[in-house]
Amino acid sequence: MTATIGEAAAEQDIFDGAIAADERIEPRDWMPDAYRATLVRQIAQHAHSEIIGMQPESNWITRAPSLRRKAILMAKVQDEAGHGLYLYSAAETLGVRRDELLDKLHAGRQKYSSIFNYPTLTWADVGAIGWLVDGAAIMNQVPLCRCSYGPYARAMVRICKEESFHQRQGYELLLTLSRGTPEQHAMAQDAVNRWWWPSMMMFGPPDDESTHSAQSMAWKIKRHSNDELRQRFVDASAPQAEILGLTLPDPDIRWNEERGHYDSGPIDWTEFWDVLAGNGPCNDQRLTQRREAHENGAWVREAAASYAAKHAAGRGEAAV
Amino acid sequence: MTSAALALGDDALILSHRLGEWAGHAPALEEEVALANIALDLLGQARVLLSMVGDEDELAFLREERAFRNLQLVEQPNGDFAHTIARQLYFSGFQELLYERLAAGDGPFRPLAGKAVKEVAYHRDHAEHWTLRLGDGTAESHARMQRGLAELWRFTGEMFQPVEGLDLDWAGLESVWLERVTEVVERATLTLPEGPRTGAWTAGAGRQGLHTEPFGRMLAEMQHLYRSHPGATW
Numbered sequence: 346m347t348a349t350i351g352e353a354a355a356e357q358d359i360f361d362g363a364i365a366a367d368e369r370i371e372p373r374d375w376m377p378d379a380y381r382a383t384l385v386r387q388i389a390q391h392a393h394s395e396i397i398g399m400q401p402e403s404n405w406i407t408r409a410p411s412l413r414r415k416a417i418l419m420a421k422v423q424d425e426a427g428h429g430l431y432l433y434s435a436a437e438t439l440g441v442r443r444d445e446l447l448d449k450l451h452a453g454r455q456k457y458s459s460i461f462n463y464p465t466l467t468w469a470d471v472g473a474i475g476w477l478v479d480g481a482a483i484m485n486q487v488p489l490c491r492c493s494y495g496p497y498a499r500a501m502v503r504i505c506k507e508e509s510f511h512q513r514q515g516y517e518l519l520l521t522l523s524r525g526t527p528e529q530h531a532m533a534q535d536a537v538n539r540w541w542w543p544s545m546m547m548f549g550p551p552d553d554e555s556t557h558s559a560q561s562m563a564w565k566i567k568r569h570s571n572d573e574l575r576q577r578f579v580d581a582s583a584p585q586a587e588i589l590g591l592t593l594p595d596p597d598i599r600w601n602e603e604r605g606h607y608d609s610g611p612i613d614w615t616e617f618w619d620v621l622a623g624n625g626p627c628n629d630q631r632l633t634q635r636r637e638a639h640e641n642g643a644w645v646r647e648a649a650a651s652y653a654a655k656h657a658a659g660r661g662e663a664a665v
Numbered sequence: 666m667t668s669a670a671l672a673l674g675d676d677a678l679i680l681s682h683r684l685g686e687w688a689g690h691a692p693a694l695e696e697e698v699a700l701a702n703i704a705l706d707l708l709g710q711a712r713v714l715l716s717m718v719g720d721e722d723e724l725a726f727l728r729e730e731r732a733f734r735n736l737q738l739v740e741q742p743n744g745d746f747a748h749t750i751a752r753q754l755y756f757s758g759f760q761e762l763l764y765e766r767l768a769a770g771d772g773p774f775r776p777l778a779g780k781a782v783k784e785v786a787y788h789r790d791h792a793e794h795w796t797l798r799l800g801d802g803t804a805e806s807h808a809r810m811q812r813g814l815a816e817l818w819r820f821t822g823e824m825f826q827p828v829e830g831l832d833l834d835w836a837g838l839e840s841v842w843l844e845r846v847t848e849v850v851e852r853a854t855l856t857l858p859e860g861p862r863t864g865a866w867t868a869g870a871g872r873q874g875l876h877t878e879p880f881g882r883m884l885a886e887m888q889h890l891y892r893s894h895p896g897a898t899w
Contacts, residue, residue, distance in 0.1 A: 396694070403688035410890040410899040411722045412678075412715075415685070416708050422688050423701035430694055468890055468899075526897050634689060642692020644809070645746045648802025655801065 364565055369495035372438040380564055383557065384494050385439050387566065389446045392432035393457035395425045397631050401465040402474060410468060417514055418471060424507045431503060435496040451636045459617065460543050462625030469522055469536035475515010477537070477544040477582070483508050484578045485548065488568035516585065523590045537586070538594045546617045548575040576606055583607045666773050667718050668734065669830030672872055674714030675735035678725060680756060681707035682887055683743055692746055699791055706784040713777050726891035730881045737871040738820035740880040744813065747799050747806065751813030753792035758845055759824045761785045762838050793849050800853025807854065814850065815858040822862030826869040
């Protein structure tokens with residue numbers, strides 16, 4: 346803060362050099378304020394998504410139709426809480442506190458992924474979330490393992506391993522339903538119909554409308570554009586749907602020999618912006634549940650803090 | 666063996682389900698992880714135990730309320746966090762003693778108990794630490810923890826009713842349990858509840874398939890999907 350203009354320029358040069366050389370920026374390194382702010386925003390939003398993302402799935406824990414599936418689902422929701430913890434820790438290396446980020450989430454001042462504003466209406470939704478939502482998340486997150494900010498990149502390495510496991514489990518769940526009774530097959534198809542387009546929207550607005558993209562790519566926080574990642578997702582999903590024996594709800598999906606990619610139909614961006622603005626099917630419900638969990642738990646956290654303070658002296662003596 | 670496997674398996678299954686209801690509602694992220702972790706351990710135990718009797722899913726999803734053999738303690742609704750912790754304190758202490766003895770014996774439960782006793786020691790540790798924090802935390806947490814202990818007290822006698830097929834010194838188990846729970850409760854600046862722990866209704870009632878009212882509702886939710894698709898595999 347007391348650096349002269351000359352020192353600041355030198356810091357900027359070192360930072361630019363590190364980015365150009367594909368080196369990692371670490372918490373104690375100098376970084377531009379805007380780089381720090383962008384990372385805080387993105388990592389916090391990512392952490393919030395893990396935490397809010399527990400809700401649509403835990404909605405089915407008590408109704409899971411076999412003990413094996415129930416165990417898988419419980420383990421997955423537990424992993425998500427763990428991912429949230431990694432990510433809040435990564436954000437904290439940038440000089441913010443988990444508490445203040447949670448407060449911003451609860452106040453609606455920081456966002457989470459719009460996908461979690463859709464309801465899980467049948468058991469098959471648990472599979473569709475695993476296959477499509479986790480699949481889209483992985484497309485987004487694997488390049489983040491090479492993100493220029495070290496703590497975020499390292500968190501993503503751990504998270505991506507677990508996410509790809511969840512995705513395979515979701516796929517296997519849908520495959521079982523698809524090959525099951527006619528009712529189970531229909532349940533699977535219905536879930537894919539409802540989750541396909543929201544999953545496509547997880548990559549964010551089209552490149553020409555994405556406000557943060559260019560700067561994030563220059564900083565090597567982001568490695569690929571929204572549309573590029575979306576294309577990869579379509580290319581991966583279309584053949585997987587065929588193996589599943591399910592169809593994607595987009596009549597325009599077909600292989601384009603010339604491009605070497607699948608073509609797909611237009612996305613309803615009105616819906617995307619609506620959900621983002623808080624008007625999706627579950628926005629209120631998700632935020633209310635999160636706020637209630639936090640508020641109802643306040644006395645527990647206060648008790649833990651009070652107990653720790655009372656016994657801190659004793660522990661200090663013991664340590665000597 | 667069958668009735669003992671059902672009794673222990675049902676305890677684990679039902680408590681696991683109750684803890685699963687906490688997902689997304691816990692007071693801190695660390696507790697989301699811890700409660701789900703405990704729930705998963707219990708579900709793992711339930712699956713082994715029920716599989717000793719028959720098909721785990723048919724046993725879990727097709728039996729009616731009167732056929733379940735779990736303790737009434739584990740089917741009690743979660744209540745607030747202190748209520749849940751009180752239930753955990755009472756039950757995990759019992760389960761640890763039980764599995765220690767089964768692991769040391771040479772009966773059919775030895776392999777399961779050998780693994781489960783490590784999990785249960787962690788569950789007991791978690792419950793004890795929270796009992797201390799809540800009891801010796803703030804005035805509010807103290808009052809809530811005391812209330813949780815009091816409300817569940819009357820269900821604790823049932824844990825020590827002999828289970829057919831488990832040749833144990835039940836009275837000895839009970840006195841060790843009582844000693845340990847008393848120690849923790851007092852260290853937490855709380856008092857052990859008074860009042861009956863056994864009675865015409867509570868003693869052995871769950872083990873005989875006589876449950877409390879919230880249990881049927883819990884089963885309705887748990888079994889609904891499985892029962893809606895007879896013969897389907899998932």
